Amino acid sequence: MQIRENVSLAPMTTMKIGGPARYFCEAVSLAEIEEAVAFAAQHELPIFILGGGSNILVSDDGYPGMVLHVAMNDVTSREEDEELFLTVGAGYRWDDLVALAVSRGVWGIENLSAIPGTVGGATVQNIGAYGCEVGDVITLVEVYDPTTSRVQTLNNAECRFSYRDSVWKHEGKGLIVLRVTFRLRRKATPNIAYKDVAAFFAQEGIITPTLGDICTAIIAIRSAKFPDLTTHGTAGSYFKNPVVSARDAEEFLSRFPDAPHYPLHNGSVKLSAAWIIDHVLHMRGVRAGHVGCWDAQALVVVNYGDASADEVRNFARDIQERSLLLAHIALETEVINVA
Ligand SMILES: Cc1cc2nc3c(=O)[nH]c(=O)nc-3n(C[C@H](O)[C@H](O)[C@H](O)COP(=O)(O)OP(=O)(O)OC[C@H]3O[C@@H](n4cnc5c(N)ncnc54)[C@H](O)[C@@H]3O)c2cc1C
Incomplete structure (x- = not known):
């Protein structure tokens, strides 16, 4: 297994952002993982495990330790x-x-x-x-x-x-x-209750969809919502949907009665981060420099070309501050910062 030095991480992420890994290796077996871990221990390096890089934001300075890409695919x-x-x-x-x-x-x-x-x-x-x-x-x-x-x-x-x-x-x-x-x-168990999926099949006139029908529906729905990864950088939904207490939900809904909300088993309530960014912060489609909220889905923060990690982080922080101020709701990031 080859351990490489100063390897650029940006191309290994869907955000297309980030500096180099001090050390990088790809492990196709447990033996190679053990080798990489031993190397990191010997050099007292932190380890970051990299998958497809689709839910991370790598810092502009890169990662000071060992980035280990697990490539076992049996x-x-x-x-x-x-x-x-x-x-x-x-x-x-x-x-x-x-x-x-x-x-x-x-x-x-x-x-x-x-x-x-x-x-x-x-x-x-x-x-x-x-x-x-x-x-x-x-x-x-x-x-x-x-x-x-x-x-x-x-x-x-x-x-x-x-x-x-x-x-x-x-x-x-x-x-x-x-x-x-x-x-x-093996038994067919189509799960098509979700609003967008149900609407797709209603429009297509399909009552009992096959597995293939469901994949087709999901791909069609998603391609209308997410940017094309070959032209834009993104890590998908930047924030998690906030889960709040029943009391906080009541306060929020008294001010925003149209907001979608989903009561959970434990009494707390899940709110829609996308709805808050769109209807309370009015930031859907808003762009600041090279970063913005995607027009078709406000929760998706997009790198329009040359954004730095700092720019993305500042843009995201701005959204979080506005959400606290205007919606009184804290938004937690789903995307993982790698630094
Ligand atoms: C366009 C787009 C759409 C998306 N849509 C969705 C969606 O609908 N639903 C959803 O939930 N997510 C979505 N995501 C987010 C993302 O695709 C998922 O979270 C994905 O599963 C992350 O996998 P990854 O291999 O890219 O992990 P990475 O981004 O590489 O890593 C994510 C985390 O997993 C850890 N990790 C990865 N592999 C291992 C391993 N082998 N052992 C230990 N830790 C590991 C990393 O250390 C890191 O903490 C979307 C992202 C994009 C870009």
Whole structure:
């Protein structure tokens, strides 16, 4: 395995921003991961695990340690009754996994079509879209712990999945995802209740969509909302949807009665960050220098060409400050800062 020095990270991210990694390597096996971890320990370097770079903002100064890109992409499968268990390397492209599941005729991740990134990143971020979250179909995650040099397997409960959250953001920080097992269903279980998806099928006159129909719908809906990654830089939704107490929600809704809101099981309420940015801050389509909020989806912060990480961070901070001031709602970033 080659450990390279001063490797530019911008082309490895969908934001297309960021300085160099002091050291960079790509590991295709556990042995190579161990080698990279040993090198970092020997040189007392911090490690950042890079997947597809689709949910990160790398600082303009780059990363002072070792960037380790996990590129394991083996796939094994096991049939059990009406279910197919797919065990997939962390470096496997997420959307290729969706295509694989569809080609094998199994249900569970089709609503997550066309999300950039890798299986490892999808697991850590607990990706979700159109009424589906990946944590719901993950049964096991094999991880390598650099502090103990041991491989262990986490079950679903141990992954502590919740909205864009998982154990990797808390006490599991630093655990390297090696492989993930997904439980997918043979039985057709279309999940088309989400507003945009339901509207798509109503318009198409399709009542019982196939897996392929759902992928087509999701891709069509997404391509109208997200910029083309070949022409614009973005990391998708920049902020999480805020989850607030019932009391805070009541105060917010008394001022903005039209705001979409979703009561959760525990009594708290999820609000729409996109709606707040659009209807309270009026920043949808607003551009400052090389950075802006995408016209078709206010939550998507876009690099129009030559934006620096500082510019993006300042723009995002401005949105957060305005949200506090005008909506009295704190917006937490979904995108991870790498510095
Ligand atoms: C156009 C666009 C649309 C998007 N749409 C959605 C959407 O609909 N829903 C959604 O949830 N997200 C969405 N995203 C965000 C992003 O695609 C996901 O979060 C994605 O799963 C990140 O995966 P990645 O491999 O790119 O991870 P990276 O961005 O490389 O890393 C993200 C985090 O995961 C960690 N990580 C990555 N691999 C490993 C590993 N093997 N072991 C341990 N840690 C690891 C990194 O250290 C980092 O903390 C979108 C992004 C873009 C650009």
